[in-house]
Amino acid sequence: MADNDIIEAPSYEDTISLLKAKFGDKLVFRTSTKKNNRAINQKRRIFLSTDRETIYPLCEYLHGKLNYEQATSVCGVDWVDHLQVVYHITNYFTAVMVEIEVDVPNDDPHIASVTPIWGGANWHERETYELFGIIFDGHPKLERLLTPQSYEFYPFRKSYKLRGQE
């Protein structure tokens, strides 16, 4: 098999072994302890975390080589001491979903945009930008989407308190 061939339906094991071979110790695989979850028992979820330098080549590899066609979701989490971006990426042929966690420091919230790879990530990244203030480098139009343009705060950060919140 040539290097640039697309593997149309890489199985759960194939995906893990290929990713390990390609990226080595830059990826940290996690296993779930859940007993009753059917999707995990039947090997349809891969959990891994990486750093923000690796995310763009990783996504390119997932899309170009392993045929993970769809960026199902991109979302942010505010862990107070740092921010986190979580990607969910799906392959339609095997229904395997990869969950990638990437940590972003508070003082420098920059990360590479995956919109050039998956057009579907466009609005997810815009939304994450406006709600968390994470800046996606290389995004074609990083503007506020849901909230009015005049807003200057990032409402989903834990430092922003709602009415009635202590």
Next chain:
Amino acid sequence: MDMSLYPHAVAMSADEFMTWSSAMINEMLSAGTKKTVDNLTGPIWAWAMRNSMHPLHFGLACCAIEMAAASAPKYDAERVGMIYRSSPRQTDVLLINGWISKKIRPDIRRLYEQIPGPKWVVAMGECAISGGPWYDSYNIVQGLDQIVPVDVYIPGCPIKPDAMIDGFMLLQKKIDAYFKRGVFMED
């Protein structure tokens, strides 16, 4: 008003004319002309208006689905003369059926101003009445009455189509009262 009866009115400035004409109207009011005309024509206008309420075709949220269901065969809101028009110019009732975010707030105000008077506003559902379940949200206006005057509140989350028709029948009573007060020479 027949201007030939008041030749001096022609030489007035606009401000003078305004004060003078309002004085004239007050005079006519005290003379009972207005009352007579109102008593004669009021019931006709009230009948026409209350049987032909055209709400704005404007779906916001959950209650919009029930608004559609109200015109469905089971409830059939056309029986009371309700037809949804899409252009605010041709409507009488602004029916707000959902929560109002800060982004839509100026548009709702503008729609209200585009409706030619006499106009009525109906707040449908908890969100339009008081913000409803989004009481602590950072992006929701807590109640429609903060931006436009509201005539009828229809509570429910979401309200049922029969409750909505009932709300419009309440509005009919309000329209009756409005025309009983009299509209002759109001503008």
Next chain:
Amino acid sequence: MTEKMNADKMWVTMGPQHPFSHGLWTLRVKVDGEIVVDAEPEVGYLHRGWEKECEQRTYAKIIPMADRLCYSASMTWSHLYCKAAEEALDIEVPERAQYMRVIADEICRIQSHLMWLAAVGTDLGNLTVFLWALREREFFLDLNVRLCGQRLTTNYPRIGGVRSDMPYYFERDCMRAVEHFEKTLWEIIGLTDESSIFVSRMKGIGYITRKDVANLGITGPAMRGCGVDYDVRRDDPYDAYDQLTFEVPVLKEGDTYSRYMVRIEELFQSCELIRQAMKKLESIPKTAPYRVKVPRCVPAGTTCAKIEDPRGESIMYLVSDGSERPYRLKVRSPVFVNVSASKNMVVGNRIADIPAIMAMIDMCLGETDR
């Protein structure tokens, strides 16, 4: 100079108050005569910070909030939330509850698709389709009322099961409604599919290729109308869906008509699913539990639940920190992604096609803006 050369093109803002939008969003289109040359969707008019508000509610309190995410498919959303919480708690739902959830989900799917069919009717200028579809929808809303007391926002699923057992004779009523519906759906199809004007309005517009549809993240019937053979119910089964046999309709054309056909076929499949689930439910004793008790607090960790919404693939990503409130609850709404791809669908078509193309997304802004 370029300004002058483009003077014959103009931007038309369709929305937020526009009869085609079926909700509150704006599609700005640049038209050259009648042909659309550029488009730009804009959402956010219903944004209320749902996810942020959930961080203040306890787990049980979020169920009615989830109902109000998408008002015409509220059952699937509260189901999805309960599923996310159950996966975080790592518990298994009793079998009886699983089947009841399937039935409730499919009733919800049918009434949601009927709302969509009604919207298609008005978008193409045929009011009869609108009213007949709503007439049929009332039967399923009545079933909702029997099952949970509300027409739209049902508040039926619970973490660890469902709220209550089925009422007496629900089975009989449900089967009656389904059998009646399978007949009357053909009446509505007689107004749509068998009308050559309708078919000529739908065919050949809004093309999107299989490659694009995957890349843009479009899911649900819109995706299956473009040749992607993927349905969460079958490929990533949840609840009792792996015990039931059903077909996933897939069409290869990729135009508006194939998306329409997929949804119509799904209506028949949902009827079939309800029938099968009812039959399986008969073999489970009525005294079997329909709910398990769950702890108040959820252990720390992350979980990700998936479900097939009537509009596409919905995901809830739940981060819990061991307290009685979620730390973060992310909602992946199918319409949010589908509408972002609207530019690819409408460019090159006519203004008159925009309602027809957009109707196939089945807009529901409550879940889009959250």
Next chain:
Amino acid sequence: MPYNSILNWIVFTDPMQNGYYPYSVYNLPYDIGLKLWELLGGLIAWLINLLVPGNCVSTWLVCDQVANVFAIILMVVVIFAVGFIINLTMIWEERKVLGRMMDRRATKIGPLGYFQCLADGLKTFMKENIAPKKADKKIYWWALALVIGVSVLVACMVPLSGRWFIADYGTGLLIIFGLFALAPFLILCAGWAQNNKYSLIGGLRAAELMISYEIPMLLLLTGVILMTGSFNINDIVNAQYENTWYIIPQFLGFIVFLICAIAESERVPFDLSEAEAELVEGWQTEYAGMKWGLIMLGDYFRGYVACALVVIMYLGGWMLPYFGSTPVPELVFIAKVFLVFFIFVWARAALPRVRTDQILNIGWKILMPLAVVNLAIVIALRMGGVF
């Protein structure tokens, strides 16, 4: 004058005996107008004569010339009033039939819901009169007035029977067609003047629509004219009574004309200029209050004319086969109009709206050849001596 009895002043005369009678045949609305004036004018003349006996004004009021003038004015009022009532009934018919077809009861205001459109109309008189600030005011008002005026005029031009007409021209049908075709042009003007993008597109669509069905329509008219040998409506109707209704030899033409008539009156499935789904309210988006009410009235007047044309050209007008002219031919005519309008409403309930390029395709690739085929059939029949 020496006598003062009211009966001496109110004298009902035969209109044909009036020296200034404008028509050559009996005209019922003129008769009604004349009788009304003889009643009204006689009363006034009698009153004046009571105050000032033997004055000249009283005799002047009841003389032939003055009676003729007032009779014509009242005749126009009568014709308009009847047209208005027909119009209201058509709106009522549409809403009721549409409601029943959609499985609901529709209007319930007044007896059988008949007063609903009256309430709608009266309400628009109460509404505030607003015009957009940046609209071209002159054209905004004039185009509107002309749209309504042309619609009402063309509706009044349609004769209800051999004795109910406003003018008995030799080219009656052609004038109606000419006036009918004016409306889309005025709609284009009105759409442009509102300074609204939706109404502009709606106006453009009206023009686009017109070029697609106007020519087949005139070709069909040619078929009817060739069969009759006259433009006169009376002649066309009589010729159909003597031979057969033209729907039988020209069934193809009837179907094509029905489609064209629906398009001409801008009703579903051809209501492109007010396509609600994409253009809000189309070319009437910015017309508020009473203006909009009158536009709706004008729309239905045009719908009435379209139905009336179908009845005149293909369904034998006010004549019935075997019976000929009934005692009240007007009612026969109106009943036929309502029947044709029922088909219009049926089409509205059953069909979705077509697209702009599709209407051009239908007009030029289907309706036009069919109209030519119809014309060929007519010529063949004519040459063969059947008609």
